[in-house]
Amino acid sequence: MTTTSDLHYILTEELVLELLQHEGAERKAVVVDVREPADFAAEHIRDAENAPSGNWSNQEFVDCFIDKFVSADTSNVRIVMHCVRCRNRGPNCALVLHNRIKELASERNIDINMFPVV
Numbered sequence: 001m002t003t004t005s006d007l008h009y010i011l012t013e014e015l016v017l018e019l020l021q022h023e024g025a026e027r028k029a030v031v032v033d034v035r036e037p038a039d040f041a042a043e044h045i046r047d048a049e050n051a052p053s054g055n056w057s058n059q060e061f062v063d064c065f066i067d068k069f070v071s072a073d074t075s076n077v078r079i080v081m082h083c084v085r086c087r088n089r090g091p092n093c094a095l096v097l098h099n100r101i102k103e104l105a106s107e108r109n110i111d112i113n114m115f116p117v118v
Contacts, residue, residue, distance in 0.1 A: 004091040053089040
C-alpha cells in the first residue's frame with residue numbers, strides 16, 4: 001500500500017518554474033488547492049482548482065475528479081496537491097487520488113507510472 005512518504009514532493013521553486021514555462025500553453029500542471037472555499041477565495045495560485053480536503057473521503061468526488069483531469073491522454077500532466085498552511089492535507093489528498101488511480105488504471109488504460117501525483 002502506498003503511503004504519503006512514497007509520494008513525490010515538488011519544491012515551490014520547481015512548481016513556479018513549471019507554471020511559468022507553460023503559461024498560456026497547454027497545461028502541464030494542474031494545481032489542486034485542498035483548502036476550504038473561503039480560504040481559496042481569499043487567495044490562491046492563478047488557475048488552481050479548489051477541491052477541499054473534506055471531499056476526498058467521498059469516492060464519488062474522487063471519481064469525478066479523475067474523470068475531469070486523469071486519462072490516458074493526460075498522462076504527461078502533473079497534478080500538484082497544494083495547501084498553504086498544512087503539511088498533511090495536500091499529501092493525504094494526493095494519496096487518496098493516487099490509490100484510486102491505481103485501482104482504476106487497467107480499466108481506464110492509465111499508466112500509473114506515467115501519471116505523477118505530487
